Amino acid sequence: MTDDSIAIPERKRGAGAKIVYDLLRDEILNLKLAPGSPIDEVQLGERFSMSRTPIREALVRLAEEGLVSTLPNRSTMVAQIDFLNLRNYFDALSLMYRVTTRLAAQHHRPADLRGIRAVQADYATAVQSQDALAMIAINAAFHIAIAEAARNPYFTGLSKRLLGEGRRILRLYYESYDDQLPMHLVVEHEELIQAIADRDIEAADRLAKAHAEQIAQQVQTLLTRAGDTSIVL
Amino acid sequence: MTDDSIAIPERKRGAGAKIVYDLLRDEILNLKLAPGSPIDEVQLGERFSMSRTPIREALVRLAEEGLVSTLPNRSTMVAQIDFLNLRNYFDALSLMYRVTTRLAAQHHRPADLRGIRAVQADYATAVQSQDALAMIAINAAFHIAIAEAARNPYFTGLSKRLLGEGRRILRLYYESYDDQLPMHLVVEHEELIQAIADRDIEAADRLAKAHAEQIAQQVQTLLTRAGDTSIVL
DNA sequence: CCCGCGTTTCTTGTCGACAAATAAAATGCA
DNA sequence: TGCATTTTATTTGTCGACAAGAAACGCGGG
Numbered sequence: 034m035t036d037d038s039i040a041i042p043e044r045k046r047g048a049g050a051k052i053v054y055d056l057l058r059d060e061i062l063n064l065k066l067a068p069g070s071p072i073d074e075v076q077l078g079e080r081f082s083m084s085r086t087p088i089r090e091a092l093v094r095l096a097e098e099g100l101v102s103t104l105p106n107r108s109t110m111v112a113q114i115d116f117l118n119l120r121n122y123f124d125a126l127s128l129m130y131r132v133t134t135r136l137a138a139q140h141h142r143p144a145d146l147r148g149i150r151a152v153q154a155d156y157a158t159a160v161q162s163q164d165a166l167a168m169i170a171i172n173a174a175f176h177i178a179i180a181e182a183a184r185n186p187y188f189t190g191l192s193k194r195l196l197g198e199g200r201r202i203l204r205l206y207y208e209s210y211d212d213q214l215p216m217h218l219v220v221e222h223e224e225l226i227q228a229i230a231d232r233d234i235e236a237a238d239r240l241a242k243a244h245a246e247q248i249a250q251q252v253q254t255l256l257t258r259a260g261d262t263s264i265v266l
Numbered sequence: 267m268t269d270d271s272i273a274i275p276e277r278k279r280g281a282g283a284k285i286v287y288d289l290l291r292d293e294i295l296n297l298k299l300a301p302g303s304p305i306d307e308v309q310l311g312e313r314f315s316m317s318r319t320p321i322r323e324a325l326v327r328l329a330e331e332g333l334v335s336t337l338p339n340r341s342t343m344v345a346q347i348d349f350l351n352l353r354n355y356f357d358a359l360s361l362m363y364r365v366t367t368r369l370a371a372q373h374h375r376p377a378d379l380r381g382i383r384a385v386q387a388d389y390a391t392a393v394q395s396q397d398a399l400a401m402i403a404i405n406a407a408f409h410i411a412i413a414e415a416a417r418n419p420y421f422t423g424l425s426k427r428l429l430g431e432g433r434r435i436l437r438l439y440y441e442s443y444d445d446q447l448p449m450h451l452v453v454e455h456e457e458l459i460q461a462i463a464d465r466d467i468e469a470a471d472r473l474a475k476a477h478a479e480q481i482a483q484q485v486q487t488l489l490t491r492a493g494d495t496s497i498v499l
Numbered sequence: 500c501c502c503g504c505g506t507t508t509c510t511t512g513t514c515g516a517c518a519a520a521t522a523a524a525a526t527g528c529a
Numbered sequence: 530t531g532c533a534t535t536t537t538a539t540t541t542g543t544c545g546a547c548a549a550g551a552a553a554c555g556c557g558g559g
Binding site: 046047086089090093094097098105106118121122124125128132184185186187188190191194195 | 279280319322323326327330331338339351354355357358361365417418419420421423424427428
Binding site: 279280282283316317318319320323338339340 | 541542543544545549550551552
């Protein structure tokens with residue numbers, strides 16, 4: 034596992050921590066780093082060819098975000114996905130979907146709508162080409178774009194956090210279906226956009242809630258089914 | 267301003283950053299450090315008699331929490347209070363009050379209720395003795411206790427963040443009234459507790475919403491009045 | 500007197516090294 | 530052989546030092 038694919042011969046001054054943070058975050062959210070994997074600071078230092086200080090800063094940021102958990106005086110590791118409390122996750126996601134879509138319908142400006150539609154175009158492309166990894170990332174970007182249009186940084190912050198976690202959950206979900214992506218995902222997003230564009234707050238709330246609960250139910254059924262098959266008769 | 271009141275002759279190994287984080291956070295939230303004040307790392311290092319490394323970690327955590335803002339390659343400073351977007355703040359606070367109180371009414375256990383009532387006792391004492399600083403801190407602890415009883419870490423996280431910010435806003439608010447604390451605050455909290463204890467979800471939602479909007483309106487009127495008086499005729 | 504430019508200083512970002520804390524290995528004893 | 534204890538080893542937390550950027554200062558020209 035000595036994959037030293039370093040492509041950063043030299044970097045600017047204040048950028049060290051951000052590089053490590055972004056890349057580690059992406060690897061965690063794409064499950065390239067399995068939950069529970071130990072993270073060695075000095076090893077990362079060699080990989081990025083930099084000192085432990087900026088890496089430590091990146092890890093602190095990730096820990097604050099809940100993506101890595103760190104025991105005192107002991108090695109930090111990739112945070113695990115809490116399948117037992119998945120209900121809490123979807124409760125929060127549903128509420129954020131609803132409130133951000135509602136507020137976006139109220140407060141969006143033309144530029145916001147253009148941005149959302151641009152992301153949606155990429156989303157449709159990813160679904161059509163059955164690129165699950167890209168679809169999941171763009172899905173998060175789509176809802177973040179809506180949250181930005183809602184113009185409430187507190188809701189945007191929680192939405193970003195939830196959508197980050199969601200990338201890992203969705204990755205597991207579609208992996209179990211051989212990364213088959215149904216087209217109704219695109220349709221539901223289109224409906225959300227339409228409600229926002231029409232400034233139809235009622236529809237925005239209803240569609241957002243349905244969108245969240247549909248995903249919740251799908252994941253839930255997957256988990257129960259996985260539990261069933263694990264009991265071999 | 268060379269107040270070197272250091273009371274930590276020796277400390278345990280992994281505790282350095284946490285000490286600085288907790289104390290700085292408290293000083294920021296109590297407005298002991300004014301918004302916009304520059305924060306010098308080496309100065310803090312002398313004050314706590316430790317190296318810049320743990321202080322840097324504390325600052326990164328505070329930055330992630332939004333309590334300090336850091337320009338690249340430039341001094342970090344205490345985050346400003348965004349009075350223009352105060353509406354956003356109270357929107358988020360109202361929603362979190364409502365959802366956490368609702369969920370607390372659903373999911374609380376006897377131990378939770380005991381904890382909430384214990385905090386409320388301290389709260390009543392602080393209000394009676396007209397200790398604004400203590401009241402504000404305990405008010406945050408009160409709603410955090412409710413959020414813990416709601417048992418959804420995502421909502422608890424956002425609530426903590428909002429209540430932190432709220433400490434600064436409330437500090438400004440009661441400062442402008444010579445720290446006079448009305449007793450109806452205590453009554454409203456008692457009503458919230460009663461609704462939770464009765465598991466009356468409807469009442470919990472209604473009371474929490476009213477509680478939030480009452481505070482929002484008070485602060486709003488203060489701001490408009492301050493705006494008025496600033497225009498001298 | 501004001502403005503542009505080089506210099507200085509001050510603060511941050513980064514580095515390598517050392518010490519404490521914990522886990523793993525090795526040793527001794529029953 | 531099995532268990533307790535000591536020793537080693539690995540990894541983190543902390544430190545002091547150095548260099549890069551940016552602001553402050555000073556100087557010369559218009």
